[in-house]
Amino acid sequence: MLSINQAEVVFKTSLGDVRAVDKVSLSVESGMTVALVGESGCGKTTLARSILGLQELTGGEILVKGKSMKSYGSKIVNELGMIWQDPFASLNPRWTVKKSIEEPFRLAGVSPSTEELLLHVGLDPSVADRYPHELSGGQRQRAAIGRAIALKPSLVICDEPTAALDLSIRAQILNLLKDIQAEFQTSFFYISHDLSTVQYIADYVAVMYLGIIVEEGKTEEVFSSPSHPYTKALLESAPTLEQLQHLPDPLPGEVPDPRNPVTGCKFHPRCKFAQEMCSMEVPVLKGEAYRQSACFFPLKGFTDERRAGN
Ligand SMILES: Nc1ncnc2c1ncn2[C@@H]1O[C@H](COP(=O)(O)OP(=O)(O)OP(=O)(O)O)[C@@H](O)[C@H]1O
Numbered sequence: 001m002l003s004i005n006q007a008e009v010v011f012k013t014s015l016g017d018v019r020a021v022d023k024v025s026l027s028v029e030s031g032m033t034v035a036l037v038g039e040s041g042c043g044k045t046t047l048a049r050s051i052l053g054l055q056e057l058t059g060g061e062i063l064v065k066g067k068s069m070k071s072y073g074s075k076i077v078n079e080l081g082m083i084w085q086d087p088f089a090s091l092n093p094r095w096t097v098k099k100s101i102e103e104p105f106r107l108a109g110v111s112p113s114t115e116e117l118l119l120h121v122g123l124d125p126s127v128a129d130r131y132p133h134e135l136s137g138g139q140r141q142r143a144a145i146g147r148a149i150a151l152k153p154s155l156v157i158c159d160e161p162t163a164a165l166d167l168s169i170r171a172q173i174l175n176l177l178k179d180i181q182a183e184f185q186t187s188f189f190y191i192s193h194d195l196s197t198v199q200y201i202a203d204y205v206a207v208m209y210l211g212i213i214v215e216e217g218k219t220e221e222v223f224s225s226p227s228h229p230y231t232k233a234l235l236e237s238a239p240t241l242e243q244l245q246h247l248p249d250p251l252p253g254e255v256p257d258p259r260n261p262v263t264g265c266k267f268h269p270r271c272k273f274a275q276e277m278c279s280m281e282v283p284v285l286k287g288e289a290y291r292q293s294a295c296f297f298p299l300k301g302f303t304d305e306r307r308a309g310n
């Protein structure tokens with residue numbers, strides 16, 4: 001469905017280069033949800049924008065159903081849908097919901113059935129004649145989802161689609177995405193830093209840190225036995241539903257300024273397991289197919305004492 005091969009985006013800034021996406025390879029298969037997680041600034045949105053052709057790659061390639069984005073031209077709207085964190089990014093504030101939803105239909109030259117689509121995403125058809133600011137956050141995101149799936153695209157990219165919604169609405173939106181997937185076999189590429197959401201929705205998860213994928217695997221395996229110390233720290237810093245009563249331990253330190261490249265493993269300055277070689281050599285993704293981690297001292301099969309003792 002989607003194949004990202006050695007994708008690279010380097011921003012040239014006056015203060016130095018930012019390797020926002022650094023030779024990332026990932027694939028999303030038909031009917032699957034692949035999540036991309038990582039802290040703020042690690043390159044998630046830049047990768048999403050590249051998939052949509054809104055951001056030029058400086059290296060590598062991204063293929064949709066085996067073909068380059070460019071070969072689709074304007075027909076790409078039939079294959080890819082997009083849901084942003086801010087529904088105002090998909091719905092024009094000056095247009096009625098109906099007009100925003102019908103825009104992709106118009107581009108594709110097909111006749112719309114906006115009312116049916118609104119019912120599909122759990123909205124009353126009367127919403128069609130309203131403006132985005134007249135809707136609640138949850139209704140607005142439903143309308144934006146309606147727009148994204150209007151042409152039944154095979155792949156929908158979601159960038160933090162529930163981040164701006166409160167917990168109860170968040171669950172409804174996730175269930176809506178799951179229903180859409182069951183009905184249309186849609187693949188989702190789901191970007192989020194909310195791990196509980198990812199655990200609920202994703203089959204497969206890739207963990208990104210400073211532009212690179214440090215670990216990937218089936219969601220339940222990565223969550224139950226993280227192999228990379230960054231993944232472990234990310235999981236420990238995430239509040240579970242029970243823990244929401246009190247604040248969790250924050251991840252130690254901060255993401256370094258991407259303009260000052262870190263030598264060796266990019267995570268080593270913040271890693272409590274780092275050893276000498278971690279600052280000198282760059283670890284590559286290794287492991288079995290569908291379960292990989294880029295760490296010289298992966299956690300899987302190691303206890304903390306053994307690591308500390310060696
Ligand atoms: N147009 C740009 N010019 C220069 N640097 C940029 C540009 N866009 C993004 N960056 C830098 O690229 C890095 C990745 O940014 P990106 O928005 O992809 O992160 P993110 O993972 O989506 O973060 P968040 O979780 O906060 O949305 C950051 O260091 C950011 O400052």
Ligand SMILES: [Mg+2]
Pocket residue numbers: 044045046159
């Ligand atoms: Mg982002």
